[in-house]
Amino acid sequence: xTAVADLGIAFGRVAFVMLFVLNLGGLLTWVERKxxxxxxxxxxxxxxxxxxxxxxxxxxxxxxxxxxLTKEDFRPANADRFLFTLAPFVSVFxxxxxxxxxxxxxxxxxxxxxxxxxxxxLDVGILYVFGMLSLGVxxxxxxxxxxxxxxxxxxxxxxxxxxxxxxxxxGASIMGVIMVYGSLNLQDIVRGxxxxxxxWLPMWGIVTQPLAFVLFVTAGIAATKRIPFDTPEGxxxxxxxxxxxxGMKFGMFAMADFLETVVVAGLTTxxxxxxxxxxxxxADGFRFxxxxxxxxxxxxxxxxxxxxxxxxxxxxxxxxMLIRWTLPRFRYDQAMRLGWLGLFPLSILNIAxxxxxxxxxxxx
Amino acid sequence: MRLGQRFYLREVLSGLALTSGxxxxxxxxxxxxxxxxxxxxxxxxxxxxxxxxxxxxRLRTLHRLVRREDGSPRCVAxxxxxxxxxxxxxxxxADEHPNPDIEKMPARFDIDLGKCVFCxxxxxxxxxxxxxxxxxxxxxxxxxxGGMIYTKETLLSLExxxxxGRPTSPVPIPADRRP
Numbered sequence: 001x002t003a004v005a006d007l008g009i010a011f012g013r014v015a016f017v018m019l020f021v022l023n024l025g026g027l028l029t030w031v032e033r034k035x036x037x038x039x040x041x042x043x044x045x046x047x048x049x050x051x052x053x054x055x056x057x058x059x060x061x062x063x064x065x066x067x068x069l070t071k072e073d074f075r076p077a078n079a080d081r082f083l084f085t086l087a088p089f090v091s092v093f094x095x096x097x098x099x100x101x102x103x104x105x106x107x108x109x110x111x112x113x114x115x116x117x118x119x120x121x122l123d124v125g126i127l128y129v130f131g132m133l134s135l136g137v138x139x140x141x142x143x144x145x146x147x148x149x150x151x152x153x154x155x156x157x158x159x160x161x162x163x164x165x166x167x168x169x170x171g172a173s174i175m176g177v178i179m180v181y182g183s184l185n186l187q188d189i190v191r192g193x194x195x196x197x198x199x200w201l202p203m204w205g206i207v208t209q210p211l212a213f214v215l216f217v218t219a220g221i222a223a224t225k226r227i228p229f230d231t232p233e234g235x236x237x238x239x240x241x242x243x244x245x246x247g248m249k250f251g252m253f254a255m256a257d258f259l260e261t262v263v264v265a266g267l268t269t270x271x272x273x274x275x276x277x278x279x280x281x282x283a284d285g286f287r288f289x290x291x292x293x294x295x296x297x298x299x300x301x302x303x304x305x306x307x308x309x310x311x312x313x314x315x316x317x318x319x320x321m322l323i324r325w326t327l328p329r330f331r332y333d334q335a336m337r338l339g340w341l342g343l344f345p346l347s348i349l350n351i352a353x354x355x356x357x358x359x360x361x362x363x364x
Numbered sequence: 365m366r367l368g369q370r371f372y373l374r375e376v377l378s379g380l381a382l383t384s385g386x387x388x389x390x391x392x393x394x395x396x397x398x399x400x401x402x403x404x405x406x407x408x409x410x411x412x413x414x415x416x417x418x419x420x421x422r423l424r425t426l427h428r429l430v431r432r433e434d435g436s437p438r439c440v441a442x443x444x445x446x447x448x449x450x451x452x453x454x455x456x457x458a459d460e461h462p463n464p465d466i467e468k469m470p471a472r473f474d475i476d477l478g479k480c481v482f483c484x485x486x487x488x489x490x491x492x493x494x495x496x497x498x499x500x501x502x503x504x505x506x507x508x509x510g511g512m513i514y515t516k517e518t519l520l521s522l523e524x525x526x527x528x529g530r531p532t533s534p535v536p537i538p539a540d541r542r543p
Contacts, residue, residue, distance in 0.1 A: 038394070039386050042407050043407045043411070326380050327376065
């Protein structure tokens with residue numbers, strides 16, 4: 001009986017994360033349209049309706065999906081049949097599973113069990129997310145290679161080059177966070193961010209590692225292949241790796257970008273914005289630094305934490321969308337220079353400074 | 365470039381301040397609009413089929429044939445408009461008018477709107493002020509070339525646009541779109 005319950009709980013945890021990421025990714029097509037429209041004094045897509053009900057254009061993602069699924073699924077004559085079909089699935093799969101190690105809450109105690117609110121509890125969670133994000137580029141390269149189209153291959157090559165230069169910066173910038181919180185486990189890192197600096201300031205990553213935050217977000221946007229760094233795609237004028245794709249396979253590549261946005265937002269939240277931490281909320285209620293205390297039941301605390309995580313991820317997605325609709329695209333050489341001569345040396349500098357501060361503050 | 369501009373982050377932040385400023389300002393206006401302040405608008409969009417901008421009074425729109433008091437066309441089939449038309453889209457067949465004071469009248473007066481370039485020369489050339497382009501109708505369409513040919517009867521039935529530039533007569537439905 002307990003084995004069945006355990007299985008059910010594990011399934012529920014995975015299903016929660018899976019549905020959260022998938023639905024948020026689908027919703028992002030709507031968010032992108034509406035947010036960009038409001039930023040540009042427009043109204044945005046609002047015509048799709050069911051029985052005359054428009055709901056601010058919320059049916060447009062649905063209409064998009066129906067359109068994508070009913071379009072012709074074209075494959076070029078010389079394309080590598082197996083790899084061509086596999087590529088979009090690889091892209092979506094890795095961006096989907098990357099979220100699994102990101103904790104969306106602390107521990108839920110129910111029925112004598114302690115349920116960790118995380119799809120999988122991994123001691124090397126940060127490496128896992130990082131690895132899955134990097135593997136996503138395989139789908140892109142596969143697509144470029146299998147299309148038997150030189151432009152697609154060039155796009156895939158740009159994607160690979162961008163990915164390498166971004167990933168070095170991601171890896172080097174999170175090193176500082178790992179040094180401060182002393183763990184590769186994302187849950188431990190989030191717990192560490194609950195500590196208070198000087199008794200009142202929550203020790204979130206953005207407070208302890210401000211430079212790493214900027215570097216990580218910049219490199220993270222590059223990893224999502226969205227606009228300031230969309231040289232691999234460049235769907236509007238330069239040709240990218242998915243030229244030969246149509247129908248739902250194209251839709252899956254577009255979907256993978258949105259899923260990666262969710263993953264980068266989730267990872268930024270977990271590493272720099274305190275994850276599920278609510279300022280001054282402890283396991284038994286609020287303990288404000290000015291002396292007030294509000295006691296809360298366990299379930300309320302857990303719900304507050306999950307709510308805080310969702311709110312922070314949404315805020316981060318808003319910021320990523322804001323950046324995407326504000327900046328023009330980097331030229332290929334500018335993106336390379338920024339990655340190798342800007343982000344990478346600065347991340348190394350950040351590691352050095354963090355090490356020195358840690359040495360000075362808490363001598364072993 | 366000044367040093368501040370070369371340092372990328374500051375310029376990025378000022379750009380983000382601009383766009384997010386627009387976002388929050390427009391969002392506040394949208395909320396006010398939804399709460400009943402209909403004079404506040406969060407967007408400059410004119411939602412076309414439902415909302416229209418007023419047309420300029422001089423705008424050249426779908427032609428109409430002006431009627432005499434008895435309802436017959438004022439046109440005397442002098443062929444001036446057919447001659448001046450650069451697109452050659454007007455076809456007139458002349459006929460005797462029953463009234464001996466009036467020389468001729470058109471038996472047929474067809475305009476092929478698929479060819480018309482809306483230059484308005486026909487209106488200027490007409491000595492009888494019998495053709496005008498003031499109906500305010502712009503949205504006419506057809507599934508075939510034949511459907512774009514508007515005949516005398518259709519053109520005679522049209523009325524001039526109202527003072528706001530809005531059409532007062534319905535958009536004529538071409539023959540190939542009638543159910």
